[in-house]
Amino acid sequence: MATVSSDTVTTRKRKSWSKELVILTIQTRHLNGKILNPQDLQREDSSLLAAGRRYFGSWANALQAAHVPPIRRHWAMHHRRGYWTNDLLLQEIRRHAANGDPLYAHAMQAIDNCLVSAATYHFGSWADALEAAGFDPDAIRATRRHTAASVMEEIQRLLRSGAEVGDTVVRRHDYTLYRAAQKFFGTWQKAVEASRAELRAPRATE
Template sequence: MKTQGEYAPGTYENHFGSWSTALREAGFEPMQEYQVPSEQILEEITRLATESGEPPTSAEMREQGQYSVTVAQNHFGSWNEALKAAGYNPRKRMQVPDEELLEEISRLTDELGKVPTAKEMSANGEFSHKPYIRRWNGWQAAVRAAGYEPVGRPAGPDHHNWKEQPVHEWREYGDNWDQQRQKALERDDYTCQTPGCEWTQDAHREAFKRGLHVHHIRPLSAFGADENEVDFEQANCLENLVTVCAEHHHLWERASPLRLDTR
């Protein structure tokens, strides 16, 4: 579908919840790739390597392989690990042109039906997120260079993620903020608590040039009209704090004062 169809698989996933559901709605029974033995995936990698004379890239697997890259990643953790399991060393390209890197963002956007995050690029793209960070000094800048708006970064009132901000700006989080923030990070094991997200402190610093965020579940405005009236002891209690990443912080802001389900 992604190479010959008019619409990207992500379009069907957005409409029906999954590609398999879309196939069933159309009267077909989907192939269960997760049932493919790992040995068959390794055999397919070997076949492609034999035909081309070198280990296949993830793009070549998508275009010429019998199975998707995703099923290989599910079995082995990543495409490179699948290559190693098949007895090959991943091909290293020292200087990928900017245009090719940006085209991969566009391709993955079409495949997923949304702008990819840095982790999704590393998991599903031909390249990891690291060359983008080195080349554009950050994943978000690379996404913008490709002509897209990064996930979780509202661009103004016309953007679908826009949320009107309060008229006041909080400049102080209270004398106990640094201590409570550190306790929240330690409690959450320095990992974003959004369901399904696995951003760690080190990876977040590399991708976003800053550490993970600590979010107030109930906003400061719920504890006082202005900075002089806020009860920071209550506002900064651990039960009101949660560790989140830059990509998902806006989701928590939108849910406030409710709490998203955490792991």
């Protein structure tokens, strides 16, 4: 019976990757709250790490292509797999509330994306995590009253922070912003395009 060498298996794995598959895999891991720092990923999915570096030049570039915020050093050092517990997640949510941070999903993605990802993974959604922490998700959403300008400002803040702005993700995590974008711009995609265009436009100098 013929055997398959490890080199052959590695080659096949390499051929199975593409830029699109690398991006999709990163985004899926991100949404499921799974680790993406290179130190732990080397042990858990070295094939993905190698493919990301091969196609994009570096792992940081691969994360950027997938619209996933870069891994902060302190998260890579202290928030490894198995770090989060339900109690710790609720404690962190309450700490952010005590600090006066806005608790709606997209704002928290920019402030503490690892917390949002982990809470979504453990509780099923950010809204469910907020409710478990003693907050009313509907009341938090209701405090926001959008205008066309505020929609663009919010999207631009997300773009600058590297947060995911795909249609499905935003509809799931920040429906209030999504509906406001539809109201003022027709579709979410048009709102994103308008926000990107304004960011790229050169500013007039005095």
